[in-house]
Amino acid sequence: MKLRIGVLAAALVLPFAVASTTSVAQARPDSTPYYWQVPGGDEHVLSEAGFDVEHGAGGPVQVVGDQGVANRLMGLGYRPVKYDTVYKQVVASRAEVAADTYYGGYHTVTAHENHLTSVAAAYPALTQVFDIGDSWRKTRGQGGHDIWAICITKKKAGDCALNPNSAKPRFALIAQIHARELATGELAWKWIDHVTKGYGTDAEVTSILDTTELWVVPIVNPDGVDIAASGGNQPLMQRKNANNTGASCSTPSYGIDLNRNSSFKWGGAGTSRCGETYQGTGAASEPETKALETWFKQLFPDQRGPGDNDVAPVTTKGVMITAHSYGNLIMPPWGWTWNANPNAAGLAALGNKMKAFNGYTVVAEGDTTGTTDDFTYGNLGIASYTFELGSGSGSCGGFFPQYSCMDSLFWPKNKGALLTAAKAAKAPYAS
Template sequence: MLSLIAAASAFAVAAALSGTAGAAEPSPSEGSQRYVVTGPKTAAQRSQVASTGAAIDAVRGGAVEVSAIPSEVRAIKRFGFTVRRAPAEPAPGPSASAASYHTFAEMQQEVDSVTAAYPQITRKFVVGKSYEGRDIIGIKISDNVGTDENEPEVLVIANIHARERLTAEQALDYLGQLTKGYGTDSTVTNLVNNREIYLMPMVNPDGQVYDMTSDTQPGRSWRKNRQPNPTSTGTDLNRNFAYKWGCCNGSSTSGASETYRGTGPESATETKVIANFVRSRKVNGKQQLKMFLDIHSYSELVLWPFGFTYNDTVPGALDADQEAAHRKIGQEMAAINGFRPEQSSDLYITDGTTDDWTWGDQRIFSYTFELGGNSFYPPPSAIEREIARSRGALLKLTDYADCPYRAIGKQDQYCAA
């Protein structure tokens, strides 16, 4: 692992080369395009790419796939890496890819249908409103769903990046697992009886609607929310949380960038809604949420904190047992879905992310799944296959909410009544 001093030095150089720190904003007309970057092999080199403000979409086959505006492409080239345009998304064919994914309205209809069919164990609620006024929908799943019981809680969110449509399908499938399996599957029944599970299938509804209302197939490849910023449109919600916000060259100050961090922590409407919900789960000063998952796509990864530093542990924020428990649970989940398990910063440096905040600020054991599919828009034939891979991993995460330290055999030390 690199030291914090070395990392800070590298990022200072990166900022000077990329011009993302204090430089003039690129024109909003500098549209983001997708590219393949060859040359970055290590976390430090991938972090150089990310330091330009480019969004790293996937890491595979010895290359990094990014979404970047022209100024970011120029900065990546100054690091000595090769950049070429990515191939266009394949044509969806007669069965349009977009038609196979839930629209925002269809998601609401499905949630309404499920909660009507399983009223004893599900409850729909509105977490808050998006910037454009859409409902951010939540579902609570538990045996006594109308009562706030003294049970460990789990929060799963999806579709924080609009174009990552498979993530909402995974979340809705998880809802189906928990409801259809209740009373017939002993594992599911036990979890629903002994947990309070909160699910938010589309936390960026404005971006999702915009992405799906494209004249071209399969979509607009829109990532951010739809809130205007000083020079363009949209904030990257997954760079806008109030823990180490903008600390470490893991996001951009450019409003045109895909990783624009916002004007300040929680400046994006949807970020504030999510964070307020998490804060609301503190009862008598104690956080009831014990496990958190943010579902993304498409690199086939299981990630855990921290993203802002290469260090495995951070004094006062992530000690050896906390890191070991995170790592062990991550490895167990990855053994189920076949993904690669690693600390978030082993991929590249980020700041202001969901799971850095949920752990760093709220001490909720936190994970990100990067689903598979080789695209933001997998063809219809791939959807069921890809979501099936993580069904067991989601149940594993839910199971560990009673005591994550069970994973390292220290439940008596940390979780004794």
């Protein structure tokens, strides 16, 4: 069985060999989504035209969609090339995997909430769980969720307080702000388990928890994850939150892109209501964004001046990583401009230390406004990075990698990078 899966994984990297190997493609031929390479396509032009555009990771830009989307591209003069399937082979049936999971093992929002509750119960001396705000649906009385954060450290008096003047430096990891980027929430889960189970047995983890507070928000966008998970073995392509105010978009195109909604330099591209990068009606208009920004300000003092060129000093404390998929990238700010940020050298130096573990390319974001890491670096001065987990193709690629890729690829590659970030929290710009 293992061998057969390996052979299939090898086949999946070859375009055109893919469609016939998956039962998904045969079951729903007309609406089956693919990643299409679009030679000559411009990310912004296509995005504003309503296409779901992704990083080409060195190659042409990619558009996600079915044959109808490809037809629209062809109508505009492009020649899209089918690159890979969106859905990979689901190895285990839903009945064979744990409760509250989907697509071969990915955890639902409920599973993540139960996980935090059980970790807090098992490790009371190391952890504290916080409700940092409400999802959009919860604010509207339409179900929804609290947004949960966990603080992990060897607790002393005054630790894990929502107060920026903490005794210990802090490393914050957030995940699934984009719901369909499934590997990110699972990475946060494994990180939480590693640092709680390792205290007292793993010297590196013990040292980190004795000196540092680790904060994790495994799911920033729980409404979106509910929507994605509702597809079961064919997760829905929900990226944004669930705000459907004034939208007449097809599911799952409504919502606000929470990674274009932050209050730092908000505005610019992303004005199309049904577009995947829709920025919202105003800076931090969404409850999820407000919750995150309030929480960041409670964790970190403002350590950088207000000017675009003000340097965060070498004494700055604090690191933030926001996990996304995909592209095998470590991206420091800025997003709002291609100009280098005033701490570019320090951010690149720490980025390269993390790259030593995951092998990702360190490159500034550029061309995105209202991102989380622009907010945390721009407003507060802390070292901030977007991680883009995984490649664009193959059984471990794209938004929906096979669940086994968490153990075979994503966790082993990123564990060292996260530990490096945690150890750097005390002085991220002093390399």
